Amino acid sequence: xxxxxxxxxxxxxxxxxxxxxxxxxxxxxxxxxxxxxxxxxxxxxxxxxxxxxxxxxxxxxxxxxxxxxxxxxxxxxxxxxxxxxxxxxxxxxxxxxxxxxxxxxxxxxxxxxxxxxxxxxxxxxxxxxxxxxxxxxxxxxxxxxxxxxxxxxxxxxxxxxxxxxxxxxxxxxxxxxxxxxxxxxxxxxxxxxxxxxxxxxxxxxxxxxxxxxxxxxxxxxxxxxxxxxxxxxxxxxxxxxxxxxxxxxxxxxxxx
Amino acid sequence: xxxxxxxxxxxxxxxxxxxxxxxxxxxxxxxxxxxxxxxxxxxxxxxxxxxxxxxxxxxxxxxxxxxxxxxxxxxxxxxxxxxxxxxxxxxxxxxxxxxxxxxxxxxxxxxxxxxxxxxxxxxxxxxxxxxxxxxxxxxxxxxxxxxxxxxxxxxxxxxxxxxxxxxxxxxxxxxxxxxxxxxxxxxxxxxxxxxxxxxxxxxxxxxxxxxxxxxxxxxxxxxxxxxxxxxxxxxxxxxxxxxxxxxxxxxxxxxxxxxxxxxxxxxxxxxxxxxxxxxxxxxxxxxxxxxxxxxxxxxxxxxxxxxxxxxxxxxxxxxxxxxxxxxxxxxxxxxxxxxxxxxxxxxxxxxxxxxxxxxxxxxxxxxxxxxxxxxxxxxxxxxxxxxxxxxxxxxxxxxxxxxxxx
Numbered sequence: 001x002x003x004x005x006x007x008x009x010x011x012x013x014x015x016x017x018x019x020x021x022x023x024x025x026x027x028x029x030x031x032x033x034x035x036x037x038x039x040x041x042x043x044x045x046x047x048x049x050x051x052x053x054x055x056x057x058x059x060x061x062x063x064x065x066x067x068x069x070x071x072x073x074x075x076x077x078x079x080x081x082x083x084x085x086x087x088x089x090x091x092x093x094x095x096x097x098x099x100x101x102x103x104x105x106x107x108x109x110x111x112x113x114x115x116x117x118x119x120x121x122x123x124x125x126x127x128x129x130x131x132x133x134x135x136x137x138x139x140x141x142x143x144x145x146x147x148x149x150x151x152x153x154x155x156x157x158x159x160x161x162x163x164x165x166x167x168x169x170x171x172x173x174x175x176x177x178x179x180x181x182x183x184x185x186x187x188x189x190x191x192x193x194x195x196x197x198x199x200x201x202x203x204x205x206x207x208x209x210x211x212x213x214x215x216x217x218x219x220x221x222x223x224x225x226x227x228x229x230x231x232x233x234x235x236x237x238x239x240x241x242x243x244x245x246x247x248x249x250x251x252x253x254x255x256x
Numbered sequence: 257x258x259x260x261x262x263x264x265x266x267x268x269x270x271x272x273x274x275x276x277x278x279x280x281x282x283x284x285x286x287x288x289x290x291x292x293x294x295x296x297x298x299x300x301x302x303x304x305x306x307x308x309x310x311x312x313x314x315x316x317x318x319x320x321x322x323x324x325x326x327x328x329x330x331x332x333x334x335x336x337x338x339x340x341x342x343x344x345x346x347x348x349x350x351x352x353x354x355x356x357x358x359x360x361x362x363x364x365x366x367x368x369x370x371x372x373x374x375x376x377x378x379x380x381x382x383x384x385x386x387x388x389x390x391x392x393x394x395x396x397x398x399x400x401x402x403x404x405x406x407x408x409x410x411x412x413x414x415x416x417x418x419x420x421x422x423x424x425x426x427x428x429x430x431x432x433x434x435x436x437x438x439x440x441x442x443x444x445x446x447x448x449x450x451x452x453x454x455x456x457x458x459x460x461x462x463x464x465x466x467x468x469x470x471x472x473x474x475x476x477x478x479x480x481x482x483x484x485x486x487x488x489x490x491x492x493x494x495x496x497x498x499x500x501x502x503x504x505x506x507x508x509x510x511x512x513x514x515x516x517x518x519x520x521x522x523x524x525x526x527x528x529x530x531x532x533x534x535x536x537x538x539x540x541x542x543x544x545x546x547x548x549x550x551x552x553x554x555x556x557x558x559x560x561x562x563x564x565x566x567x568x569x570x571x572x573x574x575x576x577x578x579x580x581x582x583x584x585x586x587x588x589x590x591x592x593x594x595x596x597x598x599x600x601x602x603x604x605x606x607x608x609x610x611x612x613x614x615x616x617x618x619x620x621x622x623x624x625x626x627x628x629x630x631x632x633x634x635x636x637x638x639x640x641x642x643x644x645x646x647x648x649x650x651x652x653x654x655x656x657x658x659x660x661x662x
Contacts, residue, residue: 059327061428087431100363103433106421110360116367119356123429222323 032143032155038179039172040138042208044074045237052232056124059225065122070245077131078245080254081122089255094131095246102251109251118166125195125216125228129166140165151176167194178202178209193219205235258564262571272544276537277580283533284584284635285591287526288628289621292592294522296622298515300599305511306504308383308444309453311475312484315340315491315501320472324354326427330499333471339495340476345487347479350377351471353461357424357432359454361412368408368452370422372461381475383444384455391416391440398457401439407451409441416441422454426466434464534642541573542646546661549650553658562651569651573643577636585632589625596623 047070054065065084071077079092089104099112117129140163147154157170168189173182184197195218199211214230244250266273306312315336317328330336333351340349353372358365375394379385384403385393394403402420414420418438426432436456443450462468478487484503492501505512545552552565599620653661 056429058429063429081431084430090431101423103421103423103431106423106433106435108360108421108435109363110358110365110421110423111363112358113365113367116358116365120425122431123425222319222325225327 032145032153033138035145035153035155035174035179036138036143036157036172039174039181040074042179042210043181044071045208047072047238047241049236049239049241050232051234052230054122054124055229055231056122057225057227057229063123070241072241072243072246076246078250078254079131091251091255092131093246093248093251099128099131100248100251102255104255107252109248125218125223125226127166136163136165137170139163141170146171152182175202180209180211195219206237208237210235210237258568258571262568262575265568265572266576269544272547273576276540276544277576277583279533279537279540280577280580280635280639281584281587283530283639284581284632285588286584287530287631287635288585288588289591290522290526291627291631292588292596292621292623293619294519295624295627296592296596297619298519299622300619302504302508302511302515305446305508308387308446309449310504310507311381312478312481312504313476313488313491313501314507315474315476315495315499316472318498318500321500321502321507324472326425326429329427330471330474331469333469333474336471336474336495336499340474340491343487343491343494345479345483345490346476348377348380348477350374350381350475351458352473352475353427353458353465353467353470354472355424355465357422359408359412360421360423361414361418365423366408366411368454370402370424370461371453371455372458372465372467373455374458381477384442387442387444389441389443391438393440393442394455394457396457396459398439399460400434400436400456402436402454402456403440403442404438404454405450405452406441406443407447408454409438411451414438414441424465426464427470428466430466432465530638534638537639537642538645541643542649545569545643545646545650549653549658549661552650553653553655553661556655556658566647566651569643569647570640573647574636574640577639577643580639581632581636584635585628588631589623589628592621592623592628595621 050069050071052067052069054067056063056065063084065087066082067079068082069077069079075096077092077094079094081087081090091102093100093102099117100109101112102109112128118127120126121128121131137157141157141159144156144158145153146156153174153176155172155174157172159165159167167186168191169187171185171187173184174180175182180202181197181199183199185193186195186197188194195216198215198217199213200215201211201213202209203212204210210232212232214232216228216230218224218226245254315330317330320328330351337349337351340346351374355370355372357368357370359368359370360366373384373394375385375396375398379393389406394401404414404420409415412420416438419435420438421433421435423431423433436454462470476487476491478484485505488501488503488506492499495501555565556562597620599618601618650658
């Protein structure tokens with residue numbers, strides 16, 4: 001009898017325990033903030049050394065460029081153009097919100113002025129601002145979870161009041177499996193879709209997964225024929241990256 | 257008979273007549289001169305804005321003006337050149353390639369427009385060469401020698417002979433960069449233009465920007481600039497639908513609109529002044545006619561019909577108006593003529609003009625006899641009209657009333 005009561009108690013306890021232990025599972029669903037933080041960490045790592053190919057297609061032309069990029073977190077990065085031969089050795093340095101460029105042909109380091117930040121970067125559909133401001137998504141935007149499916153979160157990013165950003169709204173779809181973005185839609189202040197960036201072909205690099213194909217499609221009618229594809233051929237994360245890359249002197253020094 | 261009477265009445269009341277005449281004459285002179293001034297200054301502003309750089313007629317790729325990207329260039333400049341060379345209504349033409357680049361003298365960079373021009377042709381097409389301030393203008397076989405705006409040179413701290421680098425993208429979107437040497441510095445007076453523009457000889461420009469046989473614009477100087485619009489349409493028919501040919505009316509639509517708006521406001525101001533003057537003349541005629549009411553009463557009493565009196569009074573006011581309008585027109589016209597040949601110079605006003613994008617401080621008036629005649633007719637009509645009410649009013653009295661009127 002006593003045993004039976006004990007059994008019932010145990011069963012009840014077990015049931016409660018089971019319920020309690022299941023409950024937090026749903027309560028622990030990531031907040032939009034956490035999703036974005038994870039995404040940023042997964043995209044940038046502590047450090048990253050990436051080799052990539054960028055193909056820029058316009059109505060008339062198609063150009064291929066190869067480059068390597070070194071970065072620490074999302075505040076410092078260094079990019080060196082490897083191909084085509086004509087542009088080889090052009091280097092870019094980004095530290096916080098500033099950007100410099102070194103051009104071997106004229107042996108000159110040029111700081112890119114703030115007014116030029118919206119200009120296309122190397123003729124692509126990415127702007128200088130993309131390289132610089134990408135870092136500030138977690139700081140400059142408020143996040144809201146719009147939707148959750150089995151595979152994806154859809155997060156809406158709206159600029160905070162005093163943020164000096166270009167976009168009126170960003171909608172990011174995030175893969176639940178990898179915590180990596182799948183598509184990012186950029187809207188202007190009038191809620192017009194200006195461009196869409198799709199991350200695909202996720203591959204493992206060391207202990208992490210990384211999208212190796214980035215496709216940027218401008219959605220403005222006059223740029224309908226344009227697109228920019230970035231393909232990552234190699235990536236090493238969280239290895240030691242020499243701090244000396246992130247100085248202005250490095251622009252010339254590592255240009256060769 | 258009526259005419260004699262009218263003339264006698266005018267001369268008999270010398271003071272009254274001369275005041276009315278003076279008032280009308282001054283107003284006519286004012287109107288004539290004001291319209292000459294408004295038209296003249298607007299023409300000058302537009303002409304100088306057009307001639308400094310944009311030109312009377314531009315040919316571009318069809319979508320270039322709406323969306324100035326390298327996708328909408330003129331990709332066969334030679335074909336356009338051939339077409340334009342055959343046109344007898346064209347005085348001169350030349351190709352340009354405009355490109356947005358970063359200029360950098362030290363580490364600091366400044367965005368601006370680097371344009372490849374055909375230096376000899378450009379002499380006829382714009383005021384670039386005549387705006388030379390220091391150094392020399394470009395020549396066709398120049399290489400990395402740049403002709404740079406005064407304000408841009410100032411921002412980059414450059415003098416003649418100094419080096420300046422630029423980075424930009426070539427017509428094939430490839431990376432373009434070069435070190436340039438300042439050959440000359442120009443100042444058109446248009447601040448924005450002088451602060452953003454630099455020029456290279458197109459031969460060299462085309463090599464470094466991968467732009468051979470390409471152009472962003474062809475600039476055309478018509479033999480008769482006032483017919484730019486017709487010429488633009490004629491050229492458009494010949495060069496085909498992938499290009500656009502536009503006269504300054506279209507390319508500088510903003511300025512043309514601003515000038516029109518300015519004219520409207522000027523005429524509204526004039527209009528208000530004229531309404532006041534209209535009533536002054538009317539009141540004055542009222543007093544003048546009422547002072548003669550007994551005389552009119554007597555005229556009626558001895559058998560003159562109201563019609564005859566109306567004709568007499570109208571003739572008087574018309575004669576007076578005619579004399580005053582002719583005098584006023586002559587005075588206003590003389591001023592318009594004088595300032596047409598000796599433009600009014602606004603030393604020190606350049607800054608205000610520049611805000612309009614205008615680089616002219618000397619403003620000639622327009623001297624157009626037809627316009628003067630138009631203004632004189634308007635003033636004649638107005639001054640006769642202003643006397644109509646008092647005349648009709650006084651003519652409405654019965655003779656006895658009129659004679660006893662005090």
